[in-house]
Amino acid sequence: MSRKHCLALVLVTALGALANAQAALSREEAITNPITAVDSVAVTVSDADEAAKFYSNVLTFEKVADREVDGAEYEHLFGVFGARVRAVRMRLGEEYLELLQFLAPRGRPVPGDSRSNDRWFQHVAIVVSDMDVAYAKLRAFHVAHASSGPQRLPDWNPNAAGIRAFYFRDPDEHNLEVLEFPAGKGAARWHVHDGRTFLGIDHTAIVITDTAASLAYYRDTLGLRVVGTSENYGTEQEHLNNVFGAHLRITSLRASEGPGVEFLEYLSPRSGRSVPSDTQANDLWSWQIIMRAAHSQQVESSLRHSHIALVSSSTVHLSNDALNWHDALIARDPDGHTTLVTGGQTQRGATPLED
Numbered sequence: 001m002s003r004k005h006c007l008a009l010v011l012v013t014a015l016g017a018l019a020n021a022q023a024a025l026s027r028e029e030a031i032t033n034p035i036t037a038v039d040s041v042a043v044t045v046s047d048a049d050e051a052a053k054f055y056s057n058v059l060t061f062e063k064v065a066d067r068e069v070d071g072a073e074y075e076h077l078f079g080v081f082g083a084r085v086r087a088v089r090m091r092l093g094e095e096y097l098e099l100l101q102f103l104a105p106r107g108r109p110v111p112g113d114s115r116s117n118d119r120w121f122q123h124v125a126i127v128v129s130d131m132d133v134a135y136a137k138l139r140a141f142h143v144a145h146a147s148s149g150p151q152r153l154p155d156w157n158p159n160a161a162g163i164r165a166f167y168f169r170d171p172d173e174h175n176l177e178v179l180e181f182p183a184g185k186g187a188a189r190w191h192v193h194d195g196r197t198f199l200g201i202d203h204t205a206i207v208i209t210d211t212a213a214s215l216a217y218y219r220d221t222l223g224l225r226v227v228g229t230s231e232n233y234g235t236e237q238e239h240l241n242n243v244f245g246a247h248l249r250i251t252s253l254r255a256s257e258g259p260g261v262e263f264l265e266y267l268s269p270r271s272g273r274s275v276p277s278d279t280q281a282n283d284l285w286s287w288q289i290i291m292r293a294a295h296s297q298q299v300e301s302s303l304r305h306s307h308i309a310l311v312s313s314s315t316v317h318l319s320n321d322a323l324n325w326h327d328a329l330i331a332r333d334p335d336g337h338t339t340l341v342t343g344g345q346t347q348r349g350a351t352p353l354e355d
Contacts, residue, residue: 033223034299035291035341038258040089040096041124041204042288042340044281045172046109048088048101054171055090058141059126060198061097065089067322068103077318077328078281079311080105087323092126093200094189095259098290100281107282110173116146116241117272119335120285121207121264123167123175127200129193131164131180137197138178144169150178151240159230165240172284177205203252203260204289206337207272211251211265213334218253218261221306222291222299222339227260228252231267245269261289275336281311288330288340296327296343303331311338 045051048066055061070084078085080102088099114121128134131150146167153160162182167175179202181190190199208214218224233247241248243266251263266272279286293299300315311330318325328342 033256034293034295034302035222035224035255036257036294037292038255038261039290039292039342040098041201041259042087042098042100042290043124043172043174044107044284044286045099045101045174046106046284048086048099050171051099051101052088052090055097055099058138058143059092059176060196061090061092063088064091064096069320069322071320073316073318073320076313077316077325077330079313079330080280080282083282092198095201097124097201098288100288102282105282107280107284107286110285112173114173114285115243115272116167116175117207117243117246117266117269119207119209119272120275120279120337121175121272122204122287122337123177124204124259125165125177125179125202125262126198127186127190127202128178128180128197129199130197131166131178133197134178134180135166138166138168144173146175146242148239148242151236153232153236153240154234157230157232157234159228160232167240167242174284174287201259203262204287205262205264206333206335207264207266208333208335209265210334211249211263214263214265215251216306217308217333221302221308222341224253224255224261226251227254243269255291279336281330281338286338288338290340290342293341293343296329296341299341300329303329308332 068086084103086101090097150166153163155161164180230250238246247268249265254260309332315329325342
């Protein structure tokens with residue numbers, strides 16, 4: 001073999017080895033950080049038109065998609081036989097909500113006696129540029145209070161000092177929060193207002209039983225990273241949550257993109273109720289945190305290895321993929337909150353629909 005041919009063979013071999021190494025690194029990265037983004041939060045609603053009107057008129061979300069799906073694939077995904085689902089995608093700033101209406105079969109309403117420390121509690125925190133202006137608008141639309149009024153978290157708590165927050169409810173009794181960050185707290189973009197009052201979604205918060213158990217799911221299995229912790233108590237926290245004696249351990253996590261996930265562990269009172277064991281995806285207290293993954297089937301393997309309960313029969317390939325979820329599955333965290341993991345591409349470039 002000539003010297004020229006030998007050099008060519010060495011080069012081809014080296015390039016092949018480099019490609020294999022890069023592929024192995026990519027696979028390792030996907031296993032280490034399986035979730036690439038928190039795409040959106042899905043809220044189960046009784047009437048998608050009324051819900052979209054509330055989020056548009058009151059909170060200035062824009063409707064960017066309106067789809068309807070049914071069939072065996074979606075039955076296996078949601079674990080609901082005979083499911084026909086209307087999904088309305090809403091955008092505020094850079095973040096998205098999916099309003100899911102189960103046209104069939106209809107689920108149960110949020111329990112009327114729900115409290116903020118019940119473990120089916122979940123909300124999205126909407127950042128506002130001015131709490132007083134936001135609260136005045138919410139009052140003008142006669143929203144139902146969950147807090148007694150806006151609260152300013154005290155200066156003795158360095159991680160939360162100066163944050164103003166208020167809990168309220170949408171027409172289906174889902175909890176929502178408006179949140180104003182003081183200078184030096186929150187992402188830089190929350191301090192660029194452009195004249196808007198409602199800016200975007202900072203995170204979704206869930207009530208949990210045990211922080212360590214939830215970290216084993218969201219951090220160790222799904223690959224989200226912890227970005228902040230706090231311990232909140234006192235009269236301001238009690239009136240925010242409307243829970244007497246509220247003392248919370250709060251842990252914030254994020255993927256590389258999208259809103260965060262926040263744990264609310266009530267150190268006291270410990271009287272919050274568990275998610276009903278017969279909860280289904282069409283029940284109005286059932287939300288999904290929708291997460292994007294490079295390889296959803298690898299995520300399923302990790303979930304099964306960690307003995308995580310699956311709502312879906314397995315990873316479902318959606319051939320009629322109107323929701324752009326592609327290969328998807330739904331799993332339950334240790335407290336029954338659900339996560340929809342999808343291998344589909346992000347829809348962040350969606351354009352608002354014309355009325």
